[in-house]
Amino acid sequence: MKRVAVAAAVLWNESGSVLLGQRAPDTFYPGYWEFPGGKIEAGETPREALIRELREELGLELTAARIAPWLCRRHRYAHADVTLHFFQVWGWRGTPQPHVHAALTWQTPGAWSVAPMLPANTPVAEALVLPRLMVVSQVTAASRGAPVGSPAWHDAAARWAASIQAARTHGAVIAQIREKRLDPGAEAGGDAATACARLGIEQLVAIAREAGAERIVVNGPPEWAEAVGADGCHLSAQAARALLACGAGRPVAQDGMLLGVSVHDASERAVAEALDADYWVVGPVAATQTHPECSPLGWSRFAQLIAAPPVPVFAIGGLTAADLPQAHMQGAHGIAAIRGWLRGQ
Numbered sequence: 001m002k003r004v005a006v007a008a009a010v011l012w013n014e015s016g017s018v019l020l021g022q023r024a025p026d027t028f029y030p031g032y033w034e035f036p037g038g039k040i041e042a043g044e045t046p047r048e049a050l051i052r053e054l055r056e057e058l059g060l061e062l063t064a065a066r067i068a069p070w071l072c073r074r075h076r077y078a079h080a081d082v083t084l085h086f087f088q089v090w091g092w093r094g095t096p097q098p099h100v101h102a103a104l105t106w107q108t109p110g111a112w113s114v115a116p117m118l119p120a121n122t123p124v125a126e127a128l129v130l131p132r133l134m135v136v137s138q139v140t141a142a143s144r145g146a147p148v149g150s151p152a153w154h155d156a157a158a159r160w161a162a163s164i165q166a167a168r169t170h171g172a173v174i175a176q177i178r179e180k181r182l183d184p185g186a187e188a189g190g191d192a193a194t195a196c197a198r199l200g201i202e203q204l205v206a207i208a209r210e211a212g213a214e215r216i217v218v219n220g221p222p223e224w225a226e227a228v229g230a231d232g233c234h235l236s237a238q239a240a241r242a243l244l245a246c247g248a249g250r251p252v253a254q255d256g257m258l259l260g261v262s263v264h265d266a267s268e269r270a271v272a273e274a275l276d277a278d279y280w281v282v283g284p285v286a287a288t289q290t291h292p293e294c295s296p297l298g299w300s301r302f303a304q305l306i307a308a309p310p311v312p313v314f315a316i317g318g319l320t321a322a323d324l325p326q327a328h329m330q331g332a333h334g335i336a337a338i339r340g341w342l343r344g345q
C-alpha cells in the first residue's frame with residue numbers, strides 16, 4: 001500500500017478556537033473537515049512542509065517560534081497508509097484564505113458545529129479536549145501518614161484542593177490521585193485498611209470535583225478508578241510493565257475511561273504504546289523532591305524521548321504553570337506537577 005507522510009496544523013486563535021478546512025468536491029473524502037496541511041515532499045522536514053502547505057493553502061506566513069510538534073498518528077485508509085504529523089501553531093501573518101478548501105471555519109474543540117471530520121482525526125479531536133494541566137495529589141505523604149479523615153489529613157487535602165484551584169486559573173485540569181499508601185490493594189491489606197483506603201480515595205475524588213477538576217484519574221488498578229467513580233486510571237511505569245508482562249491488553253474496564261502511563265525512558269515508552277494508553281506523563285524534566293534518585297532529563301532529552309508521540313504527553317518534574325509555553329515548544333501537550341501550582345502565590 002502507498003505510504004504517505006503529511007504535516008497538518010492545529011491553528012489556535014486568541015479565543016481558543018482552531019481552524020478547520022472542508023475538503024473540496026474533487027478530492028478523496030469530499031466534504032469532510034480536516035486540519036490544514038498536506039503531503040511532505042521529498043527532502044522536506046514535517047515542519048518545512050507545514051510552513052509551505054499553509055502558505056499555499058491558506059496564504060499564511062507562520063511564525064517559526066510559535067510552531068510546536070504535538071501528535072503523530074498513523075491511519076490506514078483504503079487508498080494509502082498515512083502518517084500524520086500534527087503541530088500546534090499560535091502565531092502567523094495574514095488572514096486564512098480558502099485557496100484549496102471548499103470552506104474554512106474556526107471551531108471550539110469539543111463544541112464542533114461541523115461534521116464529519118476525516119476518520120484519522122477522531123483521536124486528534126479527543127486529544128484537543130484533554131486538559132493541559134495535571135495536578136497530582138500527595139495528601140497521605142503531606143500529612144505524614146495521618147489517618148484518613150483526621151484534621152492533619154483534611155489540612156493536606158485542603159491544600160491539594162487549593163492547588164487544583166490555582167491550576168484552574170491557567171486552564172482546564174486533570175486531577176491525578178496518587179496516594180501510594182492509600183492503595184486499597186497494597187500489602188498492608190486487611191478489610192479495615194482496605195475500607196479506609198477506599199474511603200480516602202472517594203473523599204479525594206469528591207474534593208477534586210468540588211475544586212473544579214474537569215477529569216479525575218486514580219493512580220492504581222482500573223477496578224479502583226471505576227469503583228470510586230473516577231474518569232480513568234493512571235499506571236506507574238512499574239505497574240504498566242507488570243500488566244504487559246502478564247499478557248494483559250489495555251486494562252480499562254469501561255468505555256470512555258482514560259488510561260495514563262508514567263514514562264521515564266525509551267523502554268517504558270514502548271510499554272505505554274503497547275498498552276495503548278491515552279496519555280503519557282514523562283519526566284522528570286528537572287530535579288524533583290519526589291524522585292531525588294532520578295537524574296533529570298532536561299528539555300532536550302525530554303523532546304527526544306517523546307518524539308512523534310501518538311497521544312498527548314504531560315511533562316513532569318520540577319515544573320510550574322510558567323513552564324507551559326516551553327513544554328509546548330518541546331512537544332508536550334501539557335504539564336503535571338505536585339507542588340508547582342501554589343508556587344509564587
Ligand SMILES: Nc1nc2c([nH]c(=O)n2[C@H]2C[C@H](O)[C@@H](COP(=O)(O)OP(=O)(O)OP(=O)(O)O)O2)c(=O)[nH]1
Pocket residue numbers: 004006007008027028033034035036037038039075077080082084118119120121
Ligand atoms: N491536511 C490534512 N490531511 C489529513 C488530515 N487527516 C487525514 O487523515 N489526512 C489525510 C488525508 C490525505 O490522505 C492526506 C492529506 O493529503 P493531501 O491533502 O495533501 O492530498 P489529497 O490526498 O487530498 O490529494 P492530492 O494532493 O494527492 O491530490 O492526509 C488532516 O487533518 N489534515
